[in-house]
Amino acid sequence: MPPSVEVPAHEPARPSAWKGRAVAELTEARARLLRMLERLGEAELVAQHSPLMSPLVWDVAHVANYEEQWLLRALGAPALTGPDVDTLYDALRHPRATRVHLPLPSPAQAFSYAARVREASLAWLRELPEDSGAPLLRDGFVFGMVAQHEQQHLETIAATLQLMTASDWRPPALARPRPGRAAWHEVFLPGGPVRLGSDAPWAYDNERPAHTAHVDDFFLDSHPVTNGDYAVFVAAGGYEDARWWTPEGFAWVRQEGALHPLFWLPQPGGRWRRRRFGWEEPLPPDEPVQHVSWYEADAYARWAGKRLPTEAEWERAASGLAPASRTYPWGDSPPRAAQATLGGDTWGPSPVGAFPAGATPEGVSGLLGDVWEWTASTFGGYLGFQAFPYREYSEEFFGTDYRVLKGGSWATAPVAARNSFRNWDYPLRRHIFAGFRCARDAR
Structure with missing residues (x-):
């Protein structure tokens, strides 16, 4: 679990307009996630398409849990879940080939969890100082970390979709x-x-x-x-x-x-x-x-x-x-x-x-x-x-x-x-x- 940090500045920091960028990047990442997975049924979302990759539903809930840990709990906001959920989505504790055997939520539950965390994160973001010198908040670092983490998992999801054997699936659009x-x-x-x-x-x-x-x-x-x-x-x-x-x-x-x-x-x-x-x-x-x-x-x-x-x-x-x-x-x-x-x-x-x-x-x-x-x-x-x-x-x-x-x-x-x-x-x-x-x- 990430350490909790003091939200008020404890060392001088220059004001910056990072909040707008944080909202934009988080919003883009979530829109892409939904875009990528919107045409998949429950069977495709819960299956393990390759031992090299997680079930897609694990990735959805994992990015939400990572966000809850770092954008809520680590910044002093109330927790939405507990340590058991953190353990379930601990990538080092559970190798990819074993994740299909975990007590994973349904796709509906995973997407609902992700939506609840995002709503709480954006609400908490509005309460945070933009000029904090706390290491996690300086220039919005932790928000950039979470936005990049979600996007990195979307690339992993793309690799999972390439390995998926269902021949009737097509990407939602091709540029x-x-x-x-x-x-x-x-x-x-x-x-x-x-x-x-x-x-x-x-x-x-x-x-x-x-x-x-x-x-x-x-x-x-x-x-x-x-x-x-x-x-x-x-x-x-x-x-x-x-x-x-x-x-x-x-x-x-x-x-x-x-x-x-x-x-x-x-x-x-x-x-x-x-x-x-x-x-x-x-x-x-x-x-x-x-x-x-x-x-x-x-x-x-x-x-x-x-x-x-x-x-x-x-x-x-x-x-x-x-x-x-x-x-x-x-x-x-x-x-x-x-x-x-x-x-x-x-x-x-x-x-x-x-x-x-x-x-x-x-x-x-x-x-x-x-x-x-x-x-x-x-x-x-x-x-x-x-x-x-x-x-x-x-x-x-x-x-x-x-x-x-x-x-x-x-x-x-x-x-x-x-x-x-x-x-x-x-x-x-x-x-x-x-x-x-x-x-x-x-x-």
Whole structure:
């Protein structure tokens, strides 16, 4: 359970207009949740569609319980539920594969709980000081944390829907994809000091503290590897040739019987189709490849005579060289529809080169949105890291077991999309919306 905090300011803090942003982000997250799940029946909401994922009804009530803990109880508001509910929705206590066996509420009860918590949170928000110096409330941090948490679970829900076997389900709407207009090339990026991480008000603890590191000169692909690019690797027998894989990666290939990315469907004549949520369609060659593991990304890069970029190199490409540092690849203004595929409404990535306005000044495109990009780096805390407001968000996962992903995907909300944002997962994971781009040393 989160600690209760003193609501009045206990240290000076500058006034800020964070309440309006908090309401807007919470409202957008909840509207998206309802939009995503409105066409699903009770059977789909309570079933476990994959041992990798929770029943959807668990996610709905989990985001509500997280909100109750942090926006109500931690800020001094009356509790709506008790410790037994907290235990039920403790993600570390209950692995995803076991959650279907928990005494979960009905979908109606879960949605009702979420609505009651949100009503109480917004009412309590109106009573809170906007200029508090309490760590949770400074610049509305805890409200940003909860809004991002809900949106991150909506991306998880999207992954669950992709794994769902009900063939008659379709996304509620599909935004028309923008045309691609990119020719592949490498971009030379001079090395030097790079400002990594962030001290922005709503940045997570694992992004802090912002600091400077040195990066050597390197080349980076101008856009992520596409389906068409990756199909050449598959056709060349890449999955059968141990030369391109780490020992762990090739052992994974053998164990899984992997021959191509997840959800690809081979067709006669070397053609491909894919399963995209509830239907099959031709594989678009100009979209970034997605649903590939770190092992697959690393093997392709080796086959191509390259490597995966480090996290620092990726962030150098997105943010530029210090002392200047961009929040987003194009600058410091929040994402617009003309700059990146974000927010989930496309239900898939856009063709590469679809957003010239989202490219960096040096000509690297597609760094934000479309697909998460695997990096060569393992996940750990920066020097001076301090867990806040609870160690289970980041610190529990530090170590060599996880690889860092950067940039967000088409299913990532703008509130959780920034150069400094750090995602992480096991190198064998490929049901997530992950792809990659390649780098090489400049020698």
